[in-house]
Amino acid sequence: MELGREILEFTRTDLARLFRSGKALVLLVLYGLIEAAGGVIFALVAKSPAGQLMSSGLLAIVASGGDKAMQEHLQQIPVPILFAYWFTLFVMPPLVLLMGFDQISGELSTRSVRYLAFRSRRISWALGKALAQVVALFGLSLAANLVVLVFSLATVPGIAFASALGWLLELWLLSLIYGAAYVGLVTLISTLFRTPFLALAAGALALVGLGMAGLLARWIDSIHFVSYALPGSYASGLISPELSVAAGSAAALLGFAVVFLSGAVGVLQVRDL
Amino acid sequence: MSEPAISIQGLVKRYGQTVAVNGASLEISAGRVFGLIGPNGAGKTTTFGVLAGFLRRDAGEVRILGTDPKNIHTLKGKLGVLPQDALLPSTEPVGALLSHYGRLAGLSGAEAQRQAREGLERVGLQTSWSTAAGALSHGMARRVGLVQAMLLASPEVMLLDEPTNGLDPKSAAQVRAFIKQIHADGAGAGRTVVISSHNLTELEELCDSAAILDRGRVVVSGTMSEITSQAEEVRFLLGDAPLLSAIQALPCASAASFDSGKNLLAVRFAKEKFEAEAVIGQVLRVLLDQNVRISGVSKGRKLEERLLELT
Numbered sequence: 001m002e003l004g005r006e007i008l009e010f011t012r013t014d015l016a017r018l019f020r021s022g023k024a025l026v027l028l029v030l031y032g033l034i035e036a037a038g039g040v041i042f043a044l045v046a047k048s049p050a051g052q053l054m055s056s057g058l059l060a061i062v063a064s065g066g067d068k069a070m071q072e073h074l075q076q077i078p079v080p081i082l083f084a085y086w087f088t089l090f091v092m093p094p095l096v097l098l099m100g101f102d103q104i105s106g107e108l109s110t111r112s113v114r115y116l117a118f119r120s121r122r123i124s125w126a127l128g129k130a131l132a133q134v135v136a137l138f139g140l141s142l143a144a145n146l147v148v149l150v151f152s153l154a155t156v157p158g159i160a161f162a163s164a165l166g167w168l169l170e171l172w173l174l175s176l177i178y179g180a181a182y183v184g185l186v187t188l189i190s191t192l193f194r195t196p197f198l199a200l201a202a203g204a205l206a207l208v209g210l211g212m213a214g215l216l217a218r219w220i221d222s223i224h225f226v227s228y229a230l231p232g233s234y235a236s237g238l239i240s241p242e243l244s245v246a247a248g249s250a251a252a253l254l255g256f257a258v259v260f261l262s263g264a265v266g267v268l269q270v271r272d273l
Numbered sequence: 274m275s276e277p278a279i280s281i282q283g284l285v286k287r288y289g290q291t292v293a294v295n296g297a298s299l300e301i302s303a304g305r306v307f308g309l310i311g312p313n314g315a316g317k318t319t320t321f322g323v324l325a326g327f328l329r330r331d332a333g334e335v336r337i338l339g340t341d342p343k344n345i346h347t348l349k350g351k352l353g354v355l356p357q358d359a360l361l362p363s364t365e366p367v368g369a370l371l372s373h374y375g376r377l378a379g380l381s382g383a384e385a386q387r388q389a390r391e392g393l394e395r396v397g398l399q400t401s402w403s404t405a406a407g408a409l410s411h412g413m414a415r416r417v418g419l420v421q422a423m424l425l426a427s428p429e430v431m432l433l434d435e436p437t438n439g440l441d442p443k444s445a446a447q448v449r450a451f452i453k454q455i456h457a458d459g460a461g462a463g464r465t466v467v468i469s470s471h472n473l474t475e476l477e478e479l480c481d482s483a484a485i486l487d488r489g490r491v492v493v494s495g496t497m498s499e500i501t502s503q504a505e506e507v508r509f510l511l512g513d514a515p516l517l518s519a520i521q522a523l524p525c526a527s528a529a530s531f532d533s534g535k536n537l538l539a540v541r542f543a544k545e546k547f548e549a550e551a552v553i554g555q556v557l558r559v560l561l562d563q564n565v566r567i568s569g570v571s572k573g574r575k576l577e578e579r580l581l582e583l584t
Contacts, residue, residue, distance in 0.1 A: 006377065013373045020364045111359035115421060117326050118354050119377040121346045272328045 006120050010128020011135065014103070018136050027098050028136065032144040035087045039148030042080040044155055055079045058086060073241035077167050078159050080152040084145050085171040089235050092179045093210075096137065097203040100186040102196035103129045104264075109194050113273045122268040130187045130261060137183070138176050145172050174238045174250070181231040181253045184260030191267040231256045276339055278303040278430055278465040279324065284333035286319050293319040295489035296333070301467060301482070303429075306456055308476040308483035308497075309469040310576070312584050315486040317469045318357060321434050324467070325354045337430060350378045353428035355418050357435045357469075363407025367393065367417055370406055375425045385425070392424035393417075396451070411439045419448065423455045430465045431455070437475060445475070452479060473576045477501075483576075487584040502541075503573030507553050509538040512566025519559050525552045536568075549573075 019025060042055070058079065074082060104126065107113040116125060149168050152159055186203055193199040210230055217227035227233040237249030279301040286294040294316040301307045309317045322328035323335055326345030335341065340348050361370060368389055375385025393399050396416040401409065409417065415438070423431055436452065437445035456463045470476050476483060477497065484494035498504050511531075515538055520529045528541040538560075542552045549572045560567055574582075 009373070009376055013369075016369070017362065017364060107362070110362075111356065112362045114325070114327050114354070114356040114359040115361070115374060115418075116377065118345045118352050119349050119374060270329060272322070 003121065003124055006124035007128040007131060010120070010125055011131040014129050014132035015136060018099075018132060023098075027095060028140045031091055031095055032140050032147075034091075035084055035141070035144040036147040036151075038087050039080040039084045039145075040151040040155075042083045044151075058083055061086065069241050070236075070239075074239065077171070078152050078156060078164050080148050080156065081145070081164060081168050081171065084148045084168070085175060085239075088141055088145075088172075088175040089178055092137075092175065093182045093207050093232075096133065096179060096182040096186050097200070097207060099137070100129075100133050100183065101190055101200040101203050103133065104187065104190040104268075105193045105196045105199040108191075108273065109196055111273070117273050122273075123265045126187060126191065126264050126268050127261065130183050130264075133183050133187075134176070134180060137179055138172070141175065141179075142172055171239070177250050177253050178231070178235055178238060181256035181260070184257040184264070185231070188260045188264040188267070191264045191271070228252075277301055278305070278338060279307075279467065280334070280336045281320070281324075282334040284320065284323060284335060285331045286316075286323060286328060287331050292489055294323070294330075297486065297489060297491050298333075299484045299491050299494045301465060303465050304463045305482050306452075306463075306466045306468065306480045308480035309467060309486065310473065310476060310483050310580060311486035312580070314488070315584065316489040317486055318434060319489075320486065321357075321432060321467075321469045325352075325356070325432050327356070348430075350380075350427075351429045353422035353425070353431040355422040355431075355433040355436055357438065361406035361409070361414055361417060363405060365406050366403050367398070367406055367409070368402035371417070371421055371425065374421045378425050380425070388425050389420070392420035395424065396420055412441065412444050415440060416444075416448070419451065423451075428464070430467070432467045432469075434469045435471070436468060437470075437472065449475060449479060473580065477576050485580060485583050492583045493579075497576075498573070501573035501576055501579055504544040504549060506539055506541045506573050507549055507556065508571045508574065509540075509556065509560065509567060510569035510571075511536050511538055511560070512568060515560055515565045516563055519563065520556060523555050523559065525555050 042058075077085075104113075113125070145168050149164055152164060153161060185206065189203045189206060190199050193202065210232060213226055214230050214232045217223050217225075217230065217233070231253055234249040234252045237245050238253070240246045240249070277300040281300070282298050284294050284297045285292070293314075297316060297320060309320060311317050319328060323330050324337060324342060326342040329343070337345070338348060338351060345352065361367075365373075368386070371389035371392065372382070372385045375388055376382060378385075380388065390399070390402070393401060396419060398413060398416055398420075401413065401417075406414065406417065415436070419433075419436065422428075422433065433452070437448050440448060452466060452468075456466050458464070466479075468476065468479060480497055482494075482496045483500055484491045485500065486492065493500055514531060514533060514536075517529055517531055520526055520538070520540060523540075525542050525547045526540050527543055529538065531538050538556075540552060540556050542549075553570055553572075557567070557570070
């Protein structure tokens, strides 16, 4: 109970701090605008030949690695909403990194954490900050998705409100699970460095490394097993029509989040502040 | 015998190959104002960091109010800490920041706000409630630091690292008066205050006991009177050399020596039998009989002299 209260106290304070910080606000608004604009463009051109082509391309990307059943499943989703989902997954890792690389390393560098160390558990500090990131990211993501929904309803004929809203909320929740793994990773990286720039550089290297490893694992059969250790490999599984595949992917991504956050807490428990 | 407020036994802390604290041991009784003294690199700030839970020790036992600093969060509200070189979060308004610290210390939201406002008033910063911490001057930030360390949730033990560092003389005097007042406000013998500082004059003024550290070890620890030998030695700064045998012959003097380079006469006495004031009177009479010019008299040695002798 006490731990939960501490975590929420840190989340509340960090959220306020996050929105006071110009950097966080600019990143979040930029992300929201691009996502909303992309979704709106898809909505506006949905019925044109160019729109059809864009839709096919988008389906192919999102369903990559999936089968025919997956293709059919995705075709039920209004294209602007599918775009919003894909865009969220695409920008989530760098966005999480840019927002969170200095959350802990920044306080270690200025040592302002020393005002907290004797008043709270280190675990609640780390988890409260991670939770603040999750809340901020997904609050804005929901807002951007809702803008896309409104434009889809207004411009694409034949979209039923209830169905579109249902898809939007489902995909938003799935993107939340995907993003949680990266929030965990960035939190871990941020605990490892006292210099924010080094945390940023290490985080960028980690993301590039994960991306490269994912591509190599897809191309080279002999190292395909590596893909099981990469969060990005579970993105398409999240929207599988088969419940077992979707649940397995969600469990794997949440597992990554738990492992990374446990690592962050473990590092904080033993390190000097 | 009651448990000490702070106990350190065989503390070891390393940074890579460098041993910053090497087996330091000391005990601090409840209600003391205790000084941690030593030259640069003596291990004061590291010892302070271990006590405050910032740094993890490599060996030894440390207890604050019976609690291991590894679980220091269990002392929330009972412990106040003023770190030396920690910056306040720059974008945070002072009032919101102090309220946040108060809530973490276990106060309700309303109580944390009330105590934060009261604390800022006591240090003359009542108009800074909405000011971003990064916009405060060094002196103002130091005073906000004192508020969070000393005025939220009435801590029983306070650890202050260089509390007047960087303050102008007037502000430093105000802070010293503030520390004395806060110490006296505590129940019984008062709150326990540990001060780490380079300012020896300040420590002599504030502290009733101290430890001198050197190269990671405690070389002496005790009351200020014991450390400076105030109760067993008197010193006279003279214009001429005295006839030492006449002073040595005094019944109160157990030993007397004269440093001709410094023109300093030191007379030691048995503290169980004589008071320093009585010894000063007897020695002065002999010196006046010898027509020796006298420039100054002091009980014991200056803390600075003891530090230079021991480190």
